[in-house]
Amino acid sequence: MQGRIRIAIACAGLLATSAVAVRAQSTYRETGSVTVGGYIVWVRGTNAKTVELFVGRGFRDAFARPHEMDAARLQQWIDSVRAIAPLPADDSSSIDTRLRGAVVGTDVTMVRRVGGPFSGLRLLVNGEEPITMAEPTARDFIAALDSAVHAASDLTPESRMAHMLPGDAPVAAPTVAIAPEPATPVLPHVAAPPVAPAPVVAAPPIVVVAAAPTPAPTPATTPALTPVIGVAPPSADSAVTIAVIEPAAVQAPPELVLPMPSEPVLVASRVEIGPMPLPRPAIPAPVVRALPAPEPDLVVVAPHLDSPADKLIHTPLGPFTIPGAMLADRDKQVQYCYSQLGLKYNPDLKGEITVKLAVNSDGSVQDAMVTKRNWQGISAGEVEACVRALAKDWTFASTDPAVTAGAKILTFTFAPQVASAP
Known part of the structure; x- marks a missing residue:
């Protein structure tokens, strides 16, 4: 029973940790895209308080470089352009366009126009040619930017902690009283009676005696003996004899004697041999052939001309x-x-x-x-x-x-x- 309670507590803690980790993994959220001519522009909010803008020509490039914009600065620009009042339709003044533009990012500039012959938004990215959006597309793009700003605010860590729902807070595991296990009885220690050690008996020394070898024909000088512990030195009348082995005499290799040649050897003389003269090749006489007369209907093919350059x-x-x-x-x-x-x-x-x-x-x-x-x-x-x-x-x-x-x-x-x- 106690093992099941411990497993339940561990599972509850693991589920709470997983829920917090899943929320922490969201780093960006895409909020919308618009298509203008041959361009596709899409935006997304990130957890770094920035809004990333992407531009693709004809398709959504997976390797497109993000252009970052500060979320707070972008929100100020969105609020300012929404406050622009359009000019009345019957206004015939020379200045018929109300304009509001700003450098929102390091390489992003947006200009909003309301009224006049052209009403819309002009987007300049990284110094390239401007992307011009008509009024309906401009409104959709500004709405996507506003959603990206709110997404960046929601993904920010401190913002998530401030707006955390009651159900999002980690649930504390209930306290369960665990009954103590019964103590194991401990038997009193009984000292064992001392055991007397057995007496150590020294082993008698072992003496190895070699048989006396056959006396050598030549007398050898007996070297001094080194006493060995545990072995008694031999007596003078003992039959033990120590033989000294001398290295055998090394015989020199026999000399190799070559017999003298019976006849003298002649030294070859040097003879220079030159190339044999070759016969002179026969040169055929030149043959002169008369060119045929041109036919009256001969077709002349013009030389091949290279194709023009790109x-x-x-x-x-x-x-x-x-x-x-x-x-x-x-x-x-x-x-x-x-x-x-x-x-x-x-x-x-x-x-x-x-x-x-x-x-x-x-x-x-x-x-x-x-x-x-x-x-x-x-x-x-x-x-x-x-x-x-x-x-x-x-x-x-x-x-x-x-x-x-x-x-x-x-x-x-x-x-x-x-x-x-x-």
């Missing part, structure tokens, strides 16, 4: 490379801009743009400008910037009837499977 252009979101294989055809260039900068980040992107080209007298394009469009967004702006950059390398014939007063108008239609230009 072209580097700059768009609002950064540098972009056009492969040289796409530069040979004007339609391929435009289609590549649409597929790589438009459809790749917005699969539903489609629309039409009108481009006005300023053409020089030699047919080269001096400038390109988009005069009409029926789409919008970051991906659409990337496609337009790519087309304008490539159009400056185009050339037209001086007799092109479509060039009027040094200008040429081109219209491009973009759809997920159609991209054409007249």
Whole structure:
């Protein structure tokens, strides 16, 4: 019974410790994300009183670098932008935008605009191109930031202790009285009678005597004997003899005698042998062949020309490379801009743009400008910037009837499977 009570007490303490440890393991909490053009922005609160912001281009990168913002400073900025009053719709003043911006982190800057032609939020991260959010997306992003600030406050250790529910406190184990075990009777110690030790009898010494060896033919000098404890020295008339073993005489190896040669040895004379002369090779007489006359319908194959080098252009979101294989055809260039900068980040992107080209007298394009469009967004702006950059390398014939007063108008239609230009 006592063993069961001890096991119950140990289990209760282990459960209480596990509950506290599980709550201590939560170090961050993600509160929301928004998608803007080709970017995905998500935030989360941490237990270090900070809010981490991540930016991924096209997808949520598992190795994206977090950009830290102080939770208290971010809360002040959120309260200030929520207090901005929008301008009335009929206000025609020149300054029609109310702006509130701040450097929230070491590499994060956010600017909030309310009213005017553009109302939303502009996010600058690590000095890159700004990410512009429209009004609905800006409101969702600010709500996610506010939730991340509260999550950081909840995950802070001192905040958790202040808001701990009564059920979260560790439960003290009940005190259980344990009955003492019955004492084991102790018998009185009885001294044993002393036992007299047995007398020690010394063993008689053992003397080893060797038999007398056969007398050696040569007399040997008897060395001095060293007395051995427990062995009586031999008497003068004893038959024990000590023999001294001398090392045997070492015989020298026999000498090796070689017989003299019966005939004298002749020394070989040195003879130099030169290379044998080779016969002179026969050189055939040159054969002159007459070249055949060219046929009248002979097809001349032009030499192979290397493909043009890749072209580097700059768009609002950064540098972009056009492969040289796409530069040979004007339609391929435009289609590549649409597929790589438009459809790749917005699969539903489609629309039409009108481009006005300023053409020089030699047919080269001096400038390109988009005069009409029926789409919008970051991906659409990337496609337009790519087309304008490539159009400056185009050339037209001086007799092109479509060039009027040094200008040429081109219209491009973009759809997920159609991209054409007249």
